Amino acid sequence: MPERIIVPFGPQHPVLPEPIHIDLVLEDEKVVEAIPSIGYIHRGLEQLVQKREYPEFVYVAERICGICSFIHSLCYCQGIEKIMEIEVPDRARYLRTIWSEYSRLHSHLLWLGLFADSMGFENLFMRSWRLREKVLDVLEDTTGGRVIQGTCKVGGVRRDIGQEKLDEIHRGLESFEEECRDLGHVFLNDTTVKNRLRGLGVLSKAEAYDLGAVGPTARASGVEMDHRETGYAAYGDLGFKPVIETAGDCYARCAVRLREVHASIDLVRRAIEEMPEGPIDVKVRGTPEGEYFSRAEQPRGEVVYYLRGDGTKNLSRARIRTPTLTNIPSLVKMLPGVQLADVPVVVLSIDPCISCTER
Amino acid sequence: MTLQEEQTIIEVAHPDLLREVDRLHADGYRLVQIGCTDVGGIYEINYSFDKGYHLKNLRLKVGPDTEVPSISGIYWGAFVYENEMHDLFGIPVSGINIDFKGTFIRTAKKYPFSVTRKGEDPCQNE
Numbered sequence: 001m002p003e004r005i006i007v008p009f010g011p012q013h014p015v016l017p018e019p020i021h022i023d024l025v026l027e028d029e030k031v032v033e034a035i036p037s038i039g040y041i042h043r044g045l046e047q048l049v050q051k052r053e054y055p056e057f058v059y060v061a062e063r064i065c066g067i068c069s070f071i072h073s074l075c076y077c078q079g080i081e082k083i084m085e086i087e088v089p090d091r092a093r094y095l096r097t098i099w100s101e102y103s104r105l106h107s108h109l110l111w112l113g114l115f116a117d118s119m120g121f122e123n124l125f126m127r128s129w130r131l132r133e134k135v136l137d138v139l140e141d142t143t144g145g146r147v148i149q150g151t152c153k154v155g156g157v158r159r160d161i162g163q164e165k166l167d168e169i170h171r172g173l174e175s176f177e178e179e180c181r182d183l184g185h186v187f188l189n190d191t192t193v194k195n196r197l198r199g200l201g202v203l204s205k206a207e208a209y210d211l212g213a214v215g216p217t218a219r220a221s222g223v224e225m226d227h228r229e230t231g232y233a234a235y236g237d238l239g240f241k242p243v244i245e246t247a248g249d250c251y252a253r254c255a256v257r258l259r260e261v262h263a264s265i266d267l268v269r270r271a272i273e274e275m276p277e278g279p280i281d282v283k284v285r286g287t288p289e290g291e292y293f294s295r296a297e298q299p300r301g302e303v304v305y306y307l308r309g310d311g312t313k314n315l316s317r318a319r320i321r322t323p324t325l326t327n328i329p330s331l332v333k334m335l336p337g338v339q340l341a342d343v344p345v346v347v348l349s350i351d352p353c354i355s356c357t358e359r
Numbered sequence: 360m361t362l363q364e365e366q367t368i369i370e371v372a373h374p375d376l377l378r379e380v381d382r383l384h385a386d387g388y389r390l391v392q393i394g395c396t397d398v399g400g401i402y403e404i405n406y407s408f409d410k411g412y413h414l415k416n417l418r419l420k421v422g423p424d425t426e427v428p429s430i431s432g433i434y435w436g437a438f439v440y441e442n443e444m445h446d447l448f449g450i451p452v453s454g455i456n457i458d459f460k461g462t463f464i465r466t467a468k469k470y471p472f473s474v475t476r477k478g479e480d481p482c483q484n485e
Binding site for chain 2: 035037038039040042044046047209210211212227229230292293295302304306308316317319321325326328329330332358
């Protein structure tokens with residue numbers, strides 16, 4: 001039996017934008033066990049609900065993550081609105097959907113770039129991020145912020161998008177979609193990429209479901225689960241079907257995200273075409289009393305906000321379960337059997353967001 | 360349109376926890392999360408499960424020093440939440456499949472959300 005050695009992966013590693021540590025137990029170059037640990041940047045943000053008034057906590061929720069920031073604020077606001085029985089105007093629901101999908105586009109293109117970088121495909125990395133800039137331009141144009149939008153609030157949204165700007169975004173989607181198609185063609189058809197990703201880090205459908213995997217990690221293994229199907233924001237009006245792949249390997253996880261880019265473009269297009277007229281917020285009175293598990297679909301999967309109010313201006317509890325936290329067990333199952341050189345690719349394939357995990 | 364999603368909360372007694380979790384597992388429920396709330400000095404632990412977007416929560420109330428049995432023998436991925444529960448709230452959890460013994464979340468201050476052990480008194484899982 002070959003000698004076993006332990007190689008520490010992270011917390012600082014060229015492919016990791018944020019710190020996570022994994023002890024890799026190796027036999028020669030093959031991983032036989034992976035033991036993760038986190039907590040290098042734990043901020044204890046959940047406890048801030050007891051010090052910030054409930055409408056102010058939206059800003060804290062949005063700063064949990066720099067990538068899916070808008071969906072954090074949306075999920076929080078939705079939970080408070082449910083507890084306080086607030087009916088959000090239709091136009092606000094559609095605007096929330098547009099910004100959510102732009103967040104997803106921004107996140108997926110960022111991930112595609114990082115994923116290409118983890119394979120050493122620098123040109124593809126730069127192409128992905130150049131496309132991402134176009135998404136950030138729209139977010140900045142419509143909200144004033146590239147990564148932190150600050151537009152969601154309890155009872156609706158803070159900013160409207162004028163018809164002229166909506167038309168401009170709609171016109172821009174055609175060429176943007178074409179460029180995304182070209183980018184996807186390289187990811188899915190390049191021989192080197194295919195050879196590198198196919199059959200790597202396989203997670204079966206049964207394993208993905210049993211381990212509680214969410215988002216593209218679960219959908220790439222054939223688990224048909226996407227919280228947008230429940231119809232929150234304007235997804236119920238627009239109609240939505242999850243993107244599914246079945247191979248469960250790194251290639252399938254990449255394919256799901258690429259196809260979701262096109263699904264997001266389609267949702268934005270339809271949201272603009274069907275945008276209702278009317279107010280963008282309602283006046284909110286009172287304080288939340290009650291509890292609710294609010295859920296939304298982030299780029300990395302389902303996020304859960306457990307919110308509990310006792311009738312005062314501060315919530316008594318906010319427990320935030322982020323997608324990366326629940327995808328860690330799946331990662332632990334994917335790594336055994338993988339060669340050491342492929343570990344960065346497999347780790348990135350779950351799109352780990354440590355800021356979210358260390359909320 | 361307000362979100363209408365079915366959610367139920369069922370209170371469970373300490374000795375019944377594993378049996379109830381096992382039943383949900385057999386029914387095809389997915390483990391969504393395990394979360395703790397400090398309610399006036401005692402902990403309310405919510406075990407959330409989902410099937411077809413129906414969220415079912417088992418709610419267990421325990422004192423700060425009560426040892427909670429691990430459900431990681433039923434849901435393998437539960438070790439993440441149980442180690443988190445131990446490292447942040449200082450709740451002892453027995454029988455976790457991957458027990459980090461307080462080193463999963465490396466906070467500067469031990470058990471930062473604990474009502475009795477904040478920053479002190481190590482609590483060791485058995």
